[in-house]
Amino acid sequence: MTLLICRTCPRYDTRTSGEFGRRLTAAIADIEPETAVMIRNVQCLGGCPDDGVVAVDGPGKARVRFTGLTETAAAAVLAAAAAHHASTSGAPAEWEVPAELVDHLSSVTVKRLPRG
Numbered sequence: 001m002t003l004l005i006c007r008t009c010p011r012y013d014t015r016t017s018g019e020f021g022r023r024l025t026a027a028i029a030d031i032e033p034e035t036a037v038m039i040r041n042v043q044c045l046g047g048c049p050d051d052g053v054v055a056v057d058g059p060g061k062a063r064v065r066f067t068g069l070t071e072t073a074a075a076a077v078l079a080a081a082a083a084h085h086a087s088t089s090g091a092p093a094e095w096e097v098p099a100e101l102v103d104h105l106s107s108v109t110v111k112r113l114p115r116g
């Protein structure tokens with residue numbers, strides 16, 4: 001399972017750009033130092049200007065993006081990553097989005113498998 005964390009948030013505040021990703025990654029490590037979640041700090045997840053962006057993703061699964069988060073959401077983000085991983089399609093209708101993240105659900109991108 002993969003948890004994508006924006007490493008540029010807040011992108012438009014050059015004084016604090018990148019702080020969100022560093023703080024959330026550290027908070028996750030404090031909760032679960034040897035997590036099974038593969039964390040990738042990525043350049044941008046397209047949630048601007050509502051910074052504090054993460055996404056849960058996996059091969060052949062929907063990418064679910066959350067915005068407006070802080071490091072205090074670390075436990076909920078880990079729970080979302082685990083629930084997404086356990087689901088078949090990754091679509092939020094198939095797994096329970098943690099209550100703390102419901103109002104932060106930004107987008108769902110359904111991937112189409114190649115024909116062949």
